[in-house]
Amino acid sequence: MIAFDTFGTVADWHTGVSRVLAQIFPEIDASALARSWRRTYAPALAEVEQGSRDWTLLDDLHRESLDRLLREEHGIRAGADQLDAAVHAWHVLPAWPDSPEGLRRLKERYTICALSNGNVALLTEMAKSAGLPWDFIGGSDLWRHYKPSGEVYLGLARLMRVDPGEVLMVATHVTDLAAARGFGLQTAYVERPAEWGPEPKPEAHCPDDRFHVRGIDELATLLGC
Amino acid sequence: MIAFDTFGTVADWHTGVSRVLAQIFPEIDASALARSWRRTYAPALAEVEQGSRDWTLLDDLHRESLDRLLREEHGIRAGADQLDAAVHAWHVLPAWPDSPEGLRRLKERYTICALSNGNVALLTEMAKSAGLPWDFIGGSDLWRHYKPSGEVYLGLARLMRVDPGEVLMVATHVTDLAAARGFGLQTAYVERPAEWGPEPKPEAHCPDDRFHVRGIDELATLLGC
Numbered sequence: 001m002i003a004f005d006t007f008g009t010v011a012d013w014h015t016g017v018s019r020v021l022a023q024i025f026p027e028i029d030a031s032a033l034a035r036s037w038r039r040t041y042a043p044a045l046a047e048v049e050q051g052s053r054d055w056t057l058l059d060d061l062h063r064e065s066l067d068r069l070l071r072e073e074h075g076i077r078a079g080a081d082q083l084d085a086a087v088h089a090w091h092v093l094p095a096w097p098d099s100p101e102g103l104r105r106l107k108e109r110y111t112i113c114a115l116s117n118g119n120v121a122l123l124t125e126m127a128k129s130a131g132l133p134w135d136f137i138g139g140s141d142l143w144r145h146y147k148p149s150g151e152v153y154l155g156l157a158r159l160m161r162v163d164p165g166e167v168l169m170v171a172t173h174v175t176d177l178a179a180a181r182g183f184g185l186q187t188a189y190v191e192r193p194a195e196w197g198p199e200p201k202p203e204a205h206c207p208d209d210r211f212h213v214r215g216i217d218e219l220a221t222l223l224g225c
Numbered sequence: 226m227i228a229f230d231t232f233g234t235v236a237d238w239h240t241g242v243s244r245v246l247a248q249i250f251p252e253i254d255a256s257a258l259a260r261s262w263r264r265t266y267a268p269a270l271a272e273v274e275q276g277s278r279d280w281t282l283l284d285d286l287h288r289e290s291l292d293r294l295l296r297e298e299h300g301i302r303a304g305a306d307q308l309d310a311a312v313h314a315w316h317v318l319p320a321w322p323d324s325p326e327g328l329r330r331l332k333e334r335y336t337i338c339a340l341s342n343g344n345v346a347l348l349t350e351m352a353k354s355a356g357l358p359w360d361f362i363g364g365s366d367l368w369r370h371y372k373p374s375g376e377v378y379l380g381l382a383r384l385m386r387v388d389p390g391e392v393l394m395v396a397t398h399v400t401d402l403a404a405a406r407g408f409g410l411q412t413a414y415v416e417r418p419a420e421w422g423p424e425p426k427p428e429a430h431c432p433d434d435r436f437h438v439r440g441i442d443e444l445a446t447l448l449g450c
Contacts, residue, residue: 111353119386120361121386124361135353136361159344159364159366160349212270
């Protein structure tokens with residue numbers, strides 16, 4: 001079976017989030033704000049995983065961190081409706097152009113699962129709006145843990161009743177893939193050079209990844225789908 | 226959003242299980258054995274819910290109960306391969322003819338979830354083999370509880386971030402629907418007169434069900450899909 005990271009790997013957060021931020025806060029550089037917001041992501045998840053705060057849904061972490069960014073860096077006190085609309089942008093991200101059809105091809109032969117730090121409701125809404133034909137949605141609230149915690153990778157293998165080595169983890173982030181390998185999963189790296197919009201993203205070539213592809217369509221072809 | 230019971234409501238367990246049992250144990254009346262096996266279901270789940278045994282996956286409960294039935298009522302000691310094959314029949318049940326297309330229509334307007342006592346791996350396999358286009362699969366191992374426990378109904382509403390009253394529970398079993406109503410869900414009863422094969426199943430008309438339909442296609446039509 002195949003597990004997919006979503007933000008950045010299957011869906012284009014920079015485009016989706018920038019577009020919504022530009023509508024809500026026309027006075028701010030939306031691309032820069034989207035990237036600053038995304039930079040708060042890993043530290044916020046780490047706080048939860050290190051136990052310095054209780055389990056908190058990604059939606060709520062997103063809301064807090066945007067509120068703080070707007071206040072501290074732009075002197076803006078956003079209204080509840082503005083924050084709601086911005087947080088909701090992550091629920092309806094556009095897919096990268098190759099994702100829906102690549103997933104559809106892979107689904108014919110494999111079980112395909114989202115394995116994301118998004119929560120189940122967020123990922124379900126994204127799947128419907130972006131046309132992602134998941135067999136199963138592995139949201140972080142199922143385990144109340146965030147990647148790269150082992151509970152997530154091993155939790156999915158356990159639910160699917162397979163050995164970790166039977167799972168291929170697909171992502172465009174080396175930390176995600178390194179953790180997955182550490183817990184015994186196989187890995188595939190997907191290049192997403194436009195993940196950060198105008199900011200260059202060097203792609204990482206790692207000999208420990210079983211596959212290195214330029215899109216999910218290419219992964220489908222490599223796997224004979 | 227809409228939550229569906231699966232065994233009996235969306236899928237035809239009597240046909241699927243009888244067919245496989247007839248191949249494995251040609252000397253036994255397969256329909257009668259399928260029905261006896263199904264009768265062990267509720268008491269086995271109740272043992273788990275009442276705490277007289279630890280959480281146990283439906284696959285494992287199925288295996289134990291069939292093994293015991295064969296020994297005690299037919300004097301047969303089944304081999305591990307035979308038990309595996311019989312338990313697997315529940316993973317690849319045929320859908321009732323109206324289910325795949327009815328679900329596909331409902332999915333265009335609603336979020337549709339399996340909410341079943343089956344485990345996630347079982348339900349994922351069934352969805353792929355029977356063409357059930359779930360948005361999300363709510364297997365009992367997500368909550369380590371069996372219906373009619375509230376953890377299941379409320380657990381799905383919590384994951385989907387909706388109020389219980391925004392969930393429509395669809396089933397052909399009155400106990401499932403009564404429990405769902407008790408936890409604040411809306412309910413729809415689906416007639417499945419052939420659920421028990423040759424054994425008549427009286428259909429229950431309850432004024433507390435919001436809908437009473439003869440199939441999932443009829444539910445889709447009633448809901449304007």
